[in-house]
Amino acid sequence: xxxxxxxxxxxxxxxxxxxxxxxxxxxxxxxxxxxxxxxxxxxxxxxxxxxxxxxxxxxxxxxxxxxxxxxxxxxxxxxxxxxxxxxxxxxxxxxxxxxxxxxxxxxxxxxxxxxxxxxxxxxxxxxxxxxxxxxxxxxxxxxxxxxxxxxxxxxxxxxxxxxxxxxxxxxxxxxxxxxxxxxxxxxxxxxxxxxxxxxxxxxxxxxxxxxxxxxxxxxxxxxxxxxxxxxxxxxxxxxxxxxxxxxxxxxxxxxxxxxxxxxxxxxxxxxxxxxxxx
Numbered sequence: 134x135x136x137x138x139x140x141x142x143x144x145x146x147x148x149x150x151x152x153x154x155x156x157x158x159x160x161x162x163x164x165x166x167x168x169x170x171x172x173x174x175x176x177x178x179x180x181x182x183x184x185x186x187x188x189x190x191x192x193x194x195x196x197x198x199x200x201x202x203x204x205x206x207x208x209x210x211x212x213x214x215x216x217x218x219x220x221x222x223x224x225x226x227x228x229x230x231x232x233x234x235x236x237x238x239x240x241x242x243x244x245x246x247x248x249x250x251x252x253x254x255x256x257x258x259x260x261x262x263x264x265x266x267x268x269x270x271x272x273x274x275x276x277x278x279x280x281x282x283x284x285x286x287x288x289x290x291x292x293x294x295x296x297x298x299x300x301x302x303x304x305x306x307x308x309x310x311x312x313x314x315x316x317x318x319x320x321x322x323x324x325x326x327x328x329x330x331x332x333x334x335x336x337x338x339x340x341x342x343x344x345x346x347x348x349x350x351x352x353x354x355x356x357x358x359x360x361x362x363x364x365x366x367x368x369x370x371x372x373x374x375x376x377x378x379x380x381x382x383x384x385x386x387x388x389x390x391x392x393x394x395x396x397x398x399x400x401x402x403x404x405x406x407x408x409x410x411x
Contacts (some may be wrong), residue, residue, distance in 0.1 A: 147212040163354040164193065169375045172200025173229055180337065183349045183386040184320040184386040187339030191349075192371055192382055196232055196275040196332040196409060201410035203332070205296040207247060207254045208403045216241060217399035218383060219370035224251060228407035232334050233322050235262070235300035236364045241403040245299030247291055248309035249404075256289040264312065264361035266324055266406065269295035279306050279326040279361050298404065303347035303360040310351075312362070314341045320369035320385050321346045322407075325360030332407070333357060336371035336382050366398040 173196060173236035180189040196203065204226075208216045211225055223231040236244045245259035268277035271293050281302060288335050301322055302311035318340040323334045333355060341349070343362065363369075367384035381387065384399055 138144050139216040143350075143357075146297050149346075152192045158172060166195060167254060167378070169373070169378055170201070170229060170410035172197035173375075173408060175373060175378065175380065178335075178353060180273045180339065180341065180349055183184070183338045183341055184337075185341060185345070187385055188387075189337045192336045192338070192380060193355075194232070194334040194371070194373070195327075196277070196408055196410075197332070198268070198278070198330065198360050201229075201408055202275070202410070203245065203266070203277040203296065204228070205249045205268070205298050205409060206405050208241070209254065210249060210252070217405075218401055219372040219405065220381060220383070220407045222402065223372040223374055224405070226405075226407045226409075228409045229252075229411065230371065230408045232272075232336055233373045233402050234298045234404035235302045236405055237403050242402055243298075245332045246287055246292065246297055247299070247404060248290065248294060248297040248378040249264050251295040253292060254404075256292075258287050258289050259299055262299050265297050265299045266361065267297045268295040271295060273300065277332055278330075279359060280330065281359060298363075298406065300363055302360050303343075303362050304351050306359045308351070310344060310347050311346055314344045315342055317367040318342055320367070322363040322369040322371070323350060323360050323364045325350055325355070325357035328358050333338055334367055334371070334408075338382055338385055338387055340385075364402075370400075370402060 166174040166176045176193050178191040179189050219231050243255045245262045247254040263282040265280045304310050321337045323335045370383045373380040
């Protein structure tokens, strides 16, 4: 019987197709979460192909509201009485992590409702901001949520949470994108709520348009049901320090866990969100 050469090229092509089929069947693998404390995890997500400028890496904090406390802080409540960057805010609060809250005016006034530890800093309901990060309900219990204000409007005379920061929706639980398309590219911060009721904070190392950022979060393997945006640009900041793990991103300037002193921020923050899980 004569020797027949094996069709190596065809076999290799078939093997590649089988591998691709297996990958598609299993889906895109999710991020590898690092447990920082009970109820608090950290991971990185790649933002390709949505990233328009700089690093496509996105830092994420996953927060279990039943085990970690989410609080909101305003510079008027600090001993120095001045806006701070995320690194300074983390030191002042003693929290495990701090990231920026929503938008503000040049005179540092918050552009929406802001409640910090039961103290109402601003009752001004921004008519176009249809989301709020809320924590510690006044009717008892604990926990934190991303509220869709189209479904749960704010009554400025009856604010039912001890902690609240109003901002705008990225997308809602129906999948509807709630931001207008824009060519503006900037660093971004967002908070989403997944289908298990956990919060996930996203802070980008590079620049994204707001619509691309919304679609990235929506299509990620994290099962985010709805998400809201916080401030962006140089104000998009995150500082994590649990003793044995450190990560800092200040408007695109980053330091990882093995680096030394964090970089200096270009922009102070009048209000921040802190997370403590001790």
